[in-house]
Structures are given as C-alpha cells and as structure tokens.
Amino acid sequence: MTIGMPGGVRVLVVDDDPDHRLLARHRLERAGFDVRLAGSAEEALVGIESVDLVLLDYRLPGTSGLELLPLLSERGPSVVMVTGMGSEGLAVEAMRRGAVDYIVKDESYLEILGDVVRRAWLHHDLVRRAGELERIGLLVTSASARREVFAEVVEGARRLLRADGCALFVFTEAGLVQEATAGCHVGDRNSLLADARRLLAAPQKTVETLGRLLVPVPPADETPLGVLAVLASEPRRFDPEERRLAVALASYAGIALGNLRRLDLERALVAELQQMLDLRRDLMASVSHELRTPLTCVSGFAETLRAHWAALSDDERLLFVDKICHHSTELGDLVERLLDFSQVEAGRLHAGIRNVDLRAEVEATVAALGPLMTGRPVEIDVEVSSAMADSVLLRRTLTNLLSNAVKYSEPGTRIVVRGSASGGVARVEVADEGTGLTSEEADRAFDPFWRASRVTSNSLRGTGLGLALVKEYVRVMGGDVTVESELGQGSTFTFTLPLPEPLPV
Template structure:
C-alpha cells in the first residue's frame, strides 16, 4: 500500500513539475522569439527611415552646391549617399520577406538613378549652375526615391503585422497545450485520490467492523486470537500511514515552494533595474521562502564593482572573518558556516576580471537545513551566477565594440595622413627619375640605367598603392569624373585583349562569354574594378590553368562571374576577403605580391554603383567572384 501511494504521489509531482516547467520554458521561448522578430523588423524600419534621411541630406547638399558652388555643401552629400547604401545593406540583412526585398531593390534602383542622372553630373561639373536643365528631372527622380521608401516602410509595417499575428497564433496554441496538460494533471490527481481513499478507508472499515464484532461477542478465539494485539497492530498501521502521508505532503509542498522561488528569482533577475535593487529583491525572496532571519549577499558586477546587500535593512553586517571563510569554499556548494548558529552559505564564482561573491542565510530558530533547502539555495545561487556572468559579458562586448570603433577611426585617420604625406615626395621622386630615364643616357652606365628603371617602376607601383588608399578613404571617395551608360561587354572584351599576352606568357588560357548589358556609372572606375578581378584571377592561377568570365542579364541586373582554377582561398579567410589589407594565408605563404587592397576597391566601386560582389572558393581548386550591378536600358541610336 505504501509503494502504491508513493508511486501515485510521485506521478502527480512529476506531472505537476512537467506542466510548470513546460509552461515556463515554452512561454519564455515564445516571448524571446517574439522580441527577436519584432526587434529585427524594427531595426529594418529604422534603417529605412535612415535611408530617406541620408538621401534628403544628399539632395540638400547637391542643391546647395548647384545654387552657390560652395563645396562645403558636399559634405552632407558625401555622408548621405554613403550612409544610404549602408542602410540599404542593413535592411537587406534584417528581413527575409520577399515583398520587402523586392521593394528594397526598387528603392535602391531609384536612389541610384537619382545619383547617376542628377547628383553626379552636378557635383562633377564643379561649378554653380542654378539653371541646370536637368533640375526638374532630378526632382522627379527624388520623388521616386520618396515613393519607393514609403512602399518599403508600408511593406515592413505589413511584415510587422504578420509577425504579431503569427506569434499570437503560437501563443494560443501553447495555451491549448497547457490546458490539455492541466486536464491530464487533474485526471491523475482524481484517480490518485480515489485509490488513496480506498487504501486509507479499508483498514478503518476493517477496524470498525472488528470493534463492532468484539462488542457483540461475535468473534471467536480462532477469529481473533489476540483481540487487543490486533487492535494495536491496526492502529499502528494507521499511524504509520498517516505519518507517511504527512511526510509526502510536506515534500510536495517543499517542491512547489522551490519551483515558485526559482521562478520568482529568475523573473527578478530579468527585470531591467539597478543591480542593487535587484540584489535586494533576490535577498528578500530567499529570506522569506526559507524563513530566514537575515540574508547577506555580495554579487560581483564587473571589474572591481560589487553589490553588497543585506535583508532586512537592520540586519547586522557580516564579520570579515566570516566573509573570508565563506569565500574560501567551493563555488556553487552549500556549506555550513562555523560559529554562526543556523548559518549556511553558497559561494558564487568570479573570473579573471571579477572577484567571487556569495549568498549567506541565517536561521537561528531552525539551525538544521534539509537537503531540499540546500538544493534550493544552490539553484538560486546558480541562477544569480548565470545572470551576472551574462551581464558582465554584455558589458565587455560593448566595451570591445567601442574600442574597435575607435581603432577603426584611428586607422582611417592614419591612412589619410600617410597617403597625403607620401604623395609629395613621390611626385619629386617620379619627376627626377623620369628626367633621368628620358635623357640620352650618355652619362649613365647600363647598370645605372637598370637601376633608374627599377626606381621608376617601383615608384609607379607605390603611387598606385597610394591611389588605392585614397580611393578607400571615404572622405575622398568619389565614383568618378564622368557618369554615362557603360557597355560592360565592351569593357570585358578590352580587358581580355589586355590580359591575353600576360596570360600566354604564364601558360594560361583566358576565355569569356558576354551578352551586351548596359549599366549607368563611371566607365573608368568600373573598368578598374573588373581589371582587379581579372588581375587577381591571372595572378593566383598557376601555369596550365584557366581563367573564364561570363556576363549576362538576370532579372534586371548585370551579372558578371570571373572563375579561375588557381590556388583557391582558405575557408577561414573568406569572411574578411573584401577588407582592406586582408590577404589570404596561402597567398602570403607562396609570397604572391599584393597590397591586399584590390578586392576592397572592387567592393567599394561596386557598392557605389548600387551593386554587390561575392566570392566562392575551394582551397586548391580555384575561386569564383560574382558581381551584380543594376542594369540599364540600351542607349537609343543617335
């Protein structure tokens, strides 16, 4: 009978805990998922608002320059156009909704049309031109940008409504699940009550009948060989059953109280308030749940900062020797504090940057702590330790991000300064070296002539590197002097003719397939970007290899792929491939010359033209680079 009662109580407890834990986990996951999705859409909406603000700044700067010719108006223009396309990329990374992405492509194309048809011609003219004939067209194009931005904003709002509706459906489904679990819990409880009632009342009924029969003299000596002894045995059985039932009920109450305390502590730790107020709230919860007279806690927050609280406020502070004794214990292990009546403590581990902490509970009236109470205190300490560690990691991450941002700004300033300081001596070196190289050479020996030629060649190489650095400097970055409709097929054909002699000298084959696709942009800069891609393909491909390109129009975009059978790129280097000065490990191991700026320049030029560039590679098998640019209509015959 005891085994059956124990099994039934255990089943009820397991089911109850399962219901509570499932509800807590599912509700927390649903809430976290909803917050993440809402935050993602909100970030996309903020970025879309930033796009309109950046484009408005750029439009204001262009108009001011057009009217006055003052180049100071171009500062918000430069910042606005760069910021707008950065915000475009942020929106694309924040949403997966096909409608939003389609409208975002239209908005990006509208911004590019305004830049290439109005802004760049005004800026590249370099003088005030209030009567510019394309001003009306520029206003129409900018109105298209506003209309496209509003369409994206409306699509993001619709996406937000869909997210909220989907999350509400998921919440209703979870509520139905919890209702079914509650029904199951009630059914098991009713069944257990029926079984317990039968098991408890059967001995009592047997005792009642025995007493009645004894009083009536109906029991014979054989039926009740020892009447008082049998009575005492029945009463003893009932007493043991009552004691066992009371013990099980007490354990069940303790488990319920433990679960409620852990939930309350977790909720208090998730609240966004001051660390001291949170620590006081946790101390109060622990003290009231365990019936303690005083609770002391010291929680490391970050660095040397600690939150030292006690509950209630009038509780005496802990002696230093007690603190040292507690901190000397193993983190997460509940231990009895010597010489403190009814005192137990659990240390909280620190790390290299933060000292350890502890939770100390005093209960003189009930100095004996049960195993359940110890486990409860240890669970609370683990919850506090986990939350504090997460907060410390978030603070460190924020500090590192700030430091990286400062380093990036210093790097930009350093690059700008170095390139400026290098241009003046390079001009002198090139001038005098060209004078020596262009002379009749009568005063120079053949060895000296070769030295002058080497100086000139390397000075030109250094000059190209400085030009690359200037191009990567956002403050000086411009798309180009002229903006026109560019035939990419013609550009690729010219580049193929340019690289074929070099490829034959290295025993390589260069093949290509190009449809006639037009884009709006700077022909010189686009040629520079595509030349860098072909140059890299030839440079990193060994003798006997092949380089191929393919240009085609796909869904309103010009798509160019450049494929080689070269050394490939390690997987770990792909993420930073388009970062300035980044070079793959195998390229440095094989001593392939390069500054690490070519692909960064490709990315900047392509981004300035409203496009994107990606890379795929397998180590030892080759690489494929894909450039996508907004396509334009073919020009009308003259």
C-alpha cells in the first residue's frame, strides 16, 4: 500500500443512464475503487462529504453537470467531467468551474476510465496533502497551546500517512513520555516506548518494522527531542514517499516543540522579571520606611536637645545623645547594606582572602554587637582555629546572621555559634530558637528583597537584603550558605569557608 494509490478510494458516478452507471461501476471496481452511484443532482448531493472523487456526466435530469459541478467541488471531492460531446469549449468551461479532468464517452472511454480516475485521485490527494501540510506548518509556527498543537500534529500525520494510529514521545525531566496520540490503534505502548528509546540511543533517520514507522524529532543532525511513531493495525511496509513525509512531519513536531519551549522560557522570564519589579517596588517602599524611621528619631532627639537643652537634666541629655548615636549607627548600617547590594548587582564585590583566626573573628563580632545581644545567652563553640576569608566580609556575614537570630527570636532564648572543620572546609553555624521557617520560605530565604508574608504582617522592620548579602559575601570568599529550619523551632544557618593549605613538611 502506498500514498499514491490506497485501497478504499470512494468514487461517485453521477449519470442519468443506468447502463452507463453500471459499466463505469464495473470498470472502476476492477481497478480497486469503492464505487457509489447517483442518477440525478439530488442523489449526488446526498452524502457527498464522504466521497473522494466524482465522475460527473454533463447531461442530468433538470440540470447540467456544469451547473452541479461547483456545488460538488466546494464540498471537497475532485470532479472529472464526462460527456458524449467532444467540445473543446465545454472542456474549458468544466475546468474553469473546478473540474480536474475531462473525458469523452467514445469507444475507448471505458478502457481509459480507470487511468483517468487514478490521475484525478493523485491530483486530489496531492492538493489535500499540500493543504494539510500548510495548515500544520502554520499551526506549529503560531500556536501557543502545547496540548492542542501536538494533538493536531499527530492527527495530521495519521491522516496524511493513512495510518491507524500515531503517537508523539517527548523528552521531559521524567524521561521519554507519551505527549500525544491520534487514531484508534497505538499497539503495545511499552513495546513502542522501548523502540523509541532504541532509536534515540543510536540515532537514525527512521526505524521501520511491519506496521510501525518511527522518526526522531527533529530528524536533522540535532539533539533529539522526541520520537514520532506512525502505526498500522495490519502488517504494512511504508514506501519512500511515506518515509519522506513522516520525516517532514517530524520536522514540524520539532519546530513546534522548540517554539513551545522558547515560549515557556519567555513566559518564565517575564514572570521572573515581573516578580523582580514587584520586589524592587516593595524594596523602595521598605527602604523609604527604613530610612525614615532612624532619620525621624535622630531629627526628633536633636531638635528636642536644641529646643530644651536648659530644661533637660544631664542624664536626659546623655540618654538623647545615646539615642541619636544608636539611630545614626542603624542608619549607617542600612546605607552600608544598600551600597554592598549595589556592588553585588554590578558584579564589583571582591574579597581580599587571607588566613584569619576564625574564633577571634566570631568573638569580635559578638562583642561589637554588645547592645543588640543584651539579654541573649550566646554560646561560642569554635573548634577550628583558622580559615581563608576576607575579615570585613566575614564580620558582615556574622553580623547579618546574628542580627537575624536576635530579630526573629524571643528575648532570653539561646543563640549558638559553632565552628568546625569537615570535608576540607571550615563550617560555621549560627543557630537560634526563634520563629523558624517553612520549607517554602527556607527555599526563598536568600532571594533579594524577599521577606515572609507573616513577618511583614508582624511589622518587623527590614529590607530583605541581609540574607541575600550573606549569600554573596560567602560566595566571593569561596564558600556556600544553607539553612535548616522548622516552623516554631528555630533556624540554623550554615556557611562554609576554605581551609588554609597545610604547611609543607
């Protein structure tokens, strides 16, 4: 069986002479066609959509074949005009109205009838296939709905190759999976999937067994994205034209898959960009608030001192000066974070790595945070003596982690700083007994500008930059940072640093 002349081509013979109908039927059925008969225009129009070709006589009761011809052609089948008059004008008019061929009822009419109808069928089939390929081509280059696109591709492949079934397998993160099917026959799915995997393991243009044709997607010398499988319920050989058509359809499937993946990527990038814009908008609002609060306090205490200096006691003056110093320091820390983040975004954050005393750096940082740590039992258990780090970035890392531990835990709860060496790196842990994080929140803890919604609703101040900066500080020092947390049970942030090279013996 080939694309050129399949069995079951349905031909309608429209002739007012029953003898001519009988003779035409006999000749066409011997040529392998499925023949139906009609003696009038009314009979011809009944069920015309299920017909492939029409053999139309010029003379019909109450009308002519020329009048009926456009009505038949617009319903889909190709039309061959038949007449007993060898008129050139009639032939031209028939072709103008949509006939694909013209035949005169002379003494050789029945002898050539099968060949004429066969040529007409080939023309009809060529036009139909070209239209279907054009439709699929337009679809795969413009459509955006994955399921609908692949459903149309496999159904189009099934129709064009006159197969009983068609399946498309596509590579995903889970491996090769069945993306779409068409038709009533897909055979043994496991066997088909195994054949598809073998084809991709040793790429070839096509793999064919009796009743089964597999083509990689795309079929060119590119990384395979999947497999198009064409299936017949009965043993069948696919001819070269069918194989070429299957390769063309696999190319369409590859184009569709590439377009849809690019579209998915574009959508993800747009969503990510929108998220970043939303976060930046939130950051501007948060930073404005964070800057305004200490500035308002500094301005308020300074103005009170200026206006009421004489009326204030020495203790009150010292208290107000302490408040101004505290909020000035807070303001300086915020500006420093913003400047560091701008350096990170510009790719200009660098580290001066040297051998540092890890325990001394931890103790110095805790001491510098003295007022913040008041009322907090802090345990320092640093076993490793030294690590390779930038002293300034290391202290900023510890400051951010300790500040977070204080901010998100109750007064009087314990904070632990541990240091150890394992796996060729120094590991530093900062653990608290605070509110903790859900697993979803832990996954986003190091995202710039991000803060848990329940934290923002509790009016805890912050910009969402601290942990993002910790991640970058540790990265430029050659380490990594992670968090382990459980909601209501506290959090443990762990970062690593390279160890010094051992001294040569």
